[in-house]
Amino acid sequence: MEYIIGVDIGTTSTKVILYDDHGTQLARANNGYQLYQDAAGMAEEDPDAIYQAVLTGIATVVGAGGIAPTAIAGLSFSAAMHSLLLVDAHLQPLTRLMTWADTRARGAVATIQRTIASTDFFAHVPIPAHPMTPLAKLMWLHHRRPDLLQQAHYVLGIKEYILARLTGQLVEDYSIASATGLMDVRSLSWYPAALSLAGVRLDQLPPLVDTGYQLHGLTPAAVQATGLSPQVTVVVGASDGVLSNLGLGAINPGAAAINIGTSGAVRVMTDRPLVAPHHDLFTYYLAPHQWVVGGATSNGGNVLQWLQTALFPQLPGAAAQVGSTSTATLLRALANIPAGAAGLLFVPYLHGARAPLWDANARAAFHGLNAEHSRLHMARAALEGVAYNLKRVLATVINVTGPVTTVAAAGGFARSPLWCGILASVLDGPLAIPQGVDSSARGAAMLGLRSLGVTTQPLIDNLQQHFQMVPPQSADVAVYAQLYPLWCQLVDQTRAVDDQLATFQTLHAGKAGAGDYHGQ
Structure with a gap:
């Protein structure tokens, strides 16, 4: 029996899960951190x-897993995309981490769009122009704080920083790099035209490696903090x-995956990089x-969290994460509101829009509101609005990849039978929901096992036996x-x-407008 730890560094928390090679979850930890706005x-x-959350999570599952630390063959990493961190030569941060949700680089988007329209840039860097990308963030910093870019010895994302702290080795995987707006998908190398646009040098970026690349040896500090063996293999992983x-x-043609965590996404696997026309x-x-070809949305579980704080502050722990007691209370109440929320529509762009609009200026709105509607109607309409947006993204994806025959769904929303039912009915097709909702951590573990030469077929078979179908x-x-057409x-x-x-x-x-910089 082989054992591996999957680490998923997310937007609001880091999940760490210890698996065996059949996919059985032996221990799980989830540690959150503050988002500064x-x-x-x-x-x-x-x-x-975030680094402390990773260390604490690993130490927790090592202690609770019931196996010797030396029996754990490896760690494998997943991380949220589009983050940006400037560090000095000693890996000391010069800024806080800018996440995908940071939209202050809106002013750079027009320049990227003009570049896409007038050159073959998008054929090399197929990612829509949006302030989420490190490309746009670097352009913004180059304009607002050129001194910081000059001080920066390295330009990193969160996973590169965490791996360097754990192992003392600095690399970046092709998967994370393909989401930066800086990597050429044709050559799997940093794209000179993108680096010129961003105002960064090649020597400021980590060497690129494949997602199955192995790092050997933890630092003494990491060994002490986690309880792992110093010889454990660290697999770089992916996004x-x-x-x-x-x-x-969801890795075969015609298989789609939908996630609603903090944000949301629709993705379909292909055997080559396809470019959306x-x-x-x-x-x-x-x-x-x-x-993977797809589109991400900026509004998913964070819409439900906003509902709790803005419309239902009387619920205990209303500001808690999705999955809390207050969420369950709210969702039970919403089950009594009929589909369509009595004709009330909600556009869910509380955090601007990524797919399908890619417009940071997009805003949220209720439409059709009348005196007969209650807060519960508004909340039901909000969940439906998230589902409508995912349906539109899926239609856009199908135009590029071809027909979709199955849809698997995961993320925090999958804990809610109501929300799963809404999405299934909006899409007019069944959803396959796995037994656990931690699909990225599981995927990291699968990739890690593959890198270690361990077959993942028993894990895949076990996964397929535990899907729940939501019609x-x-x-x-x-x-x-x-x-939906309305x-x-x-x-x-x-x-x-x-x-x-x-x-x-x-x-x-x-005074702290969108043009002001608030790093460390």
């Missing part, structure tokens, strides 16, 4: 707090999105001959078939107003 568009985190597909078994989908690397409800399908029309017709409101909100956000 001190200014309009800011979404930053403390990289050292959370592509690993979710792997962890859900309208520049509205990403293409990310997983492994040789395994690429669409015919009456709800009919309701959503009427409302929702799409509403989104398209309000974009000009959204642009003006975004400008107004930026100008009136106080």
Whole structure:
């Protein structure tokens, strides 16, 4: 029997899970950290707090797993994409970590769009122009804080920082790099035109390696903090999105994966990098001959969290993460509200829009509100709005990859039968829900086992035996078939107003406006 730890460094927390080679979960830890939003568009985190969450999580599962630390063959990593961290030559952070949700680089998007329109840039770097990308963030920093870029010895994402702290070795995998806007997917190397646009040098970026690349030997400090053997193999791993597909078994043609965690995503596996003709989908690397085409949304479980704090503050722990007691209480109440929320629509762009619009200026809105609607109708409409947006993303993906025959879904939302039922009925097709919702951590473990030469077929077989099928409800399908076209029309017709409101909100956000830098 082989044992491996999958580490998933997420937006709001790090999940660490100890598995055996059949996919049985032996121990699990989940440790959160603060998201700093001190200014309009800011979404930053403390990289050292994330590192401590990783160490604590590993130590927890090593202590609780019931096996000797020397029996653990390896660690394998998943991480959220699009993060940016500037460090000095000693890996000391010069800034806080800018996450994917940070939109202060909106001003760089127009320049990227012009580059895409006038050159073959997108054929080499197939990721839509958006302030989430490290490319846009670096352009913004080059304009706002050129002194920081000059001080930076390295330009990293969170996974590269964590791996360097654990092992003393600095590398970046093709998967994370393919989501930066800086890597050429044709040559699997840093793209000179992108580096020039970003204002960074090649020597500021880590060497690129494949996702199965192994790092050998933990630092003495990491050994002491985690309880692991110094000889444990560390597999670099990949990004959370592509690993979710792997962890859900959605790796064959026609198999789609949908995640709703903090944000959301729709992804389909292909055997080569496909380029969306309208520049509205990403293409990310997983492994040789395994690429993912899809679109991510900025609004998923964070919409439900906003509902709890904004509309239902009286619930105990209303500001807690999705999955809390207050969430369960709210979702039970929403089950009594009929599909369609009595004709109330919600556009869920509380955090701007990624796919399918790729518009950081997009804003959220309720439409159709009347005196008969309650807060519960508003909450039901919000969950449906998230599902409508995912349906639109899936349609965009299908136009590039071809028909989808199965949809597997995971993320925190999968704990809710109500939300799963809403999504199944909006999509008018069954959802396959795994027994556990930690698909990215499982995918990291599978990739790690593959790197270590251990077959993953027993794990895949075990996974397929434990899917729960959530069917669409015919009456709800009919309701959503009427409302979805109206929702799409509403989104398209309000974009000009959204642009003006975004400008107004930026100008009136106080002294710490979108153009101010708030690093360390």
